[in-house]
Amino acid sequence: MAELSKRSRVRRHPERGLYEREAIDAILDEALHCHVGFVVDAQPFVIPTIHVRVGNLLYLHGSPASRMLRELGTGVDVCVTVTLVDGVVLARSVYNHSLNYRSAVVLGRARMVEDRAEKLNALEAVVEHVCPGRTREARGPKDEELAATTVLALAINEASAKARTGPPKDFDADVDLPIWAGVIPLRLTAGPPETEERVPAGVAVPAYATDFRRSRRRGQPRDEELSR
Amino acid sequence: MAELSKRSRVRRHPERGLYEREAIDAILDEALHCHVGFVVDAQPFVIPTIHVRVGNLLYLHGSPASRMLRELGTGVDVCVTVTLVDGVVLARSVYNHSLNYRSAVVLGRARMVEDRAEKLNALEAVVEHVCPGRTREARGPKDEELAATTVLALAINEASAKARTGPPKDFDADVDLPIWAGVIPLRLTAGPPETEERVPAGVAVPAYATDFRRSRRRGQPRDEELSR
Numbered sequence: 001m002a003e004l005s006k007r008s009r010v011r012r013h014p015e016r017g018l019y020e021r022e023a024i025d026a027i028l029d030e031a032l033h034c035h036v037g038f039v040v041d042a043q044p045f046v047i048p049t050i051h052v053r054v055g056n057l058l059y060l061h062g063s064p065a066s067r068m069l070r071e072l073g074t075g076v077d078v079c080v081t082v083t084l085v086d087g088v089v090l091a092r093s094v095y096n097h098s099l100n101y102r103s104a105v106v107l108g109r110a111r112m113v114e115d116r117a118e119k120l121n122a123l124e125a126v127v128e129h130v131c132p133g134r135t136r137e138a139r140g141p142k143d144e145e146l147a148a149t150t151v152l153a154l155a156i157n158e159a160s161a162k163a164r165t166g167p168p169k170d171f172d173a174d175v176d177l178p179i180w181a182g183v184i185p186l187r188l189t190a191g192p193p194e195t196e197e198r199v200p201a202g203v204a205v206p207a208y209a210t211d212f213r214r215s216r217r218r219g220q221p222r223d224e225e226l227s228r
Numbered sequence: 229m230a231e232l233s234k235r236s237r238v239r240r241h242p243e244r245g246l247y248e249r250e251a252i253d254a255i256l257d258e259a260l261h262c263h264v265g266f267v268v269d270a271q272p273f274v275i276p277t278i279h280v281r282v283g284n285l286l287y288l289h290g291s292p293a294s295r296m297l298r299e300l301g302t303g304v305d306v307c308v309t310v311t312l313v314d315g316v317v318l319a320r321s322v323y324n325h326s327l328n329y330r331s332a333v334v335l336g337r338a339r340m341v342e343d344r345a346e347k348l349n350a351l352e353a354v355v356e357h358v359c360p361g362r363t364r365e366a367r368g369p370k371d372e373e374l375a376a377t378t379v380l381a382l383a384i385n386e387a388s389a390k391a392r393t394g395p396p397k398d399f400d401a402d403v404d405l406p407i408w409a410g411v412i413p414l415r416l417t418a419g420p421p422e423t424e425e426r427v428p429a430g431v432a433v434p435a436y437a438t439d440f441r442r443s444r445r446r447g448q449p450r451d452e453e454l455s456r
Contacts, residue, residue, distance in 0.1 A: 007268075007271060032313055032316075032327065032414075033311065033313060033327065033329070035263040035265075035274050035309060035311070036274070037263075037265040037272035037273065037274035037307075038272055039267050039270065039272050040235075042267065042305060043235060043305050043307070043335065044265035044266055044267050044272050044305060044306065044307045045265065045307050045333075046263050046264070046265035046274050046307045046308070046309040046333070047309065047333075048309065048311040048329065048331050050327060077270060077271050077272060078272065079265075079271070079272045079273050079274045080274070081263060081274040081275065081276065083261065083263070083276040085260055085261060085416065088260075088358055088359055088418075088440065090359060090362060090366070090437065091366070092366065092367050093366060093367045093368075093369075093373070094351060094352070094355055094363065094366045094367065094368055094369050094373075095369055095370075095373040095376075095377070097354075097355055097358070097362075097366070099260065099261065099278060099358070101261070101276065103276050105273075105274070105275075107271065123322060124322070126325075127322055127325055130316055130325070130327070131316055131318060131412075134318060134325075135322065137407055137408070138318070138319070138320065138321060138322045138325070138407060139320050139321045139322065139402055139405060139407065140321075140322055141321075141322050141323055142323075145321070145322075145323040148323075149323070167422070167424045167425070168424055170424075174367055175426050176428070177367060178428060178430070178431055179365055179366060179367065179427075179431065180365070180423065180427055180431050180432065180433055180434050180437065181423070181424040181426075181427055182421050182422050182423040182424045182427065182433070182437070183421065183422045183424075184359075184418050184419070184421050184422075184437050184440045185418065185419040185420075185422065186260075186416055186417070186418055186419075187416070187417060187419070188313065188414055188415070188416055188417075189414070189415060189416075189417040190316075190412050190413065190414055191412070191413040191414075191415070192413075193410050193411065193412050194395070194410050194411045194412075194413065195408065195409070195410040196395045196396055196398075196409040196410045196411075197395070198403050198409075199407075199408055199409055199410065200404070200406060202406070203406055203407065203408050204408065205408055205410075206408050209318065209408065209410070209412050212316065212412045
């Protein structure tokens with residue numbers, strides 16, 4: 001279980017705090033991308049990027065020329081946050097409007113991955129994180145591509161998650177107002193794959209593309225219940 | 229147009245950089261939520277929250293007890309980032325895999341909104357940002373609810389946006405490989421509204437809930453083209 005430091009404890013709405021490692025991992029695994037926070041000359045920056053969790057490690061990757069990766073590679077403090085938006089919560093009162101969401105925050109310091117095997121494994125894991133099954137078919141990294149890729153690892157030792165679920169929570173005095181209240185469920189959905197124009201005619205669209213979906217947590221609507 | 233400072237200029241993939249204010253505003257307006265970066269005791273934190281743009285201002289809001297809002301209210305440096313994920317880009321080579329996305333970054337220092345009219349206007353704008361049409365029906369804020377809400381304003385004076393669009397860009401040597409390549413389009417979609425159980429029987433589900441959608445940029449697939 002991730003360490004429960006004072007700085008990573010959920011303060012507002014503590015009832016929304018999740019500290020079990022399984023809950024944190026499920027959010028990290030479902031999210032396609034994360035937001036990475038770091039500080040340069042006292043200015044915070046927040047940059048979106050793809051992540052992947054492998055056991056107790058979060059991997060980030062990119063170009064060696066990336067300012068973010070160069071900064072993080074020096075071992076500065078970093079905050080990696082992922083957020084999944086699950087619904088719009090419409091209460092009777094403006095005050096009680098909200099979003100349903102699940103988010104996870106990981107604090108720590110990253111290290112550069114130098115070991116070739118770990119680097120290859122991390123890059124394969126990134127592709128599998130986004131599109132399970134893809135690494136069996138895609139052309140793997142060449143030595144010069146590995147050299148042109150920076151991979152960072154961040155141990156998940158200080159982390160927390162937060163979630164809001166369920167219907168709106170209106171004040172009792174508002175419940176009888178003739179105002180519709182409820183939740184509009186939201187999810188990230190995939191459309192039909194768009195084949196690149198030079199793909200040879202005999203190459204079929206793979207099932208992992210036509211059936212693309214993110215993992216669904218219990219209680220989320222099934223695909224067929226989502227009209228749009 | 230937002231100032232083009234050195235620190236907000238897109239460095240990696242400069243061809244993906246968008247500095248026109250219209251492009252930045254469109255991303256800020258479509259995104260339901262943002263990620264706010266700030267620094268406490270040299271540690272960066274990245275917290276998701278709802279934002280809204282009104283003209284040249286970004287408004288954030290929440291509880292007066294929120295650590296984030298209290299910190300930002302003191303005028304510290306902040307980075308607000310929003311990201312829209314538009315698709316998974318599957319190239320022939322693992323190296324050229326990517327995501328299609330649009331993101332915007334706003335740097336600056338926020339101020340507490342003390343003026344009652346501005347505060348009310350900002351809270352109404354937040355609700356309209358998430359669900360256009362809702363403020364005509366929802367019960368507006370009472371004085372004690374206004375007092376229990378902190379609103380911050382951040383001028384959009386230093387901002388940039390970045391986007392990746394289109395098909396995978398494989399190396400010429402890889403194009404003839406018998407590997408499928410293309411894009412899996414993604415978007416945030418809404419399911420049927422879930423009515424809260426105490427809503428009176430005569431209150432219909434409003435059209436802004438049944439027809440909920442985020443604005444669609446040109447070139448994005450239409451709803452009916454999205455199977456899932």
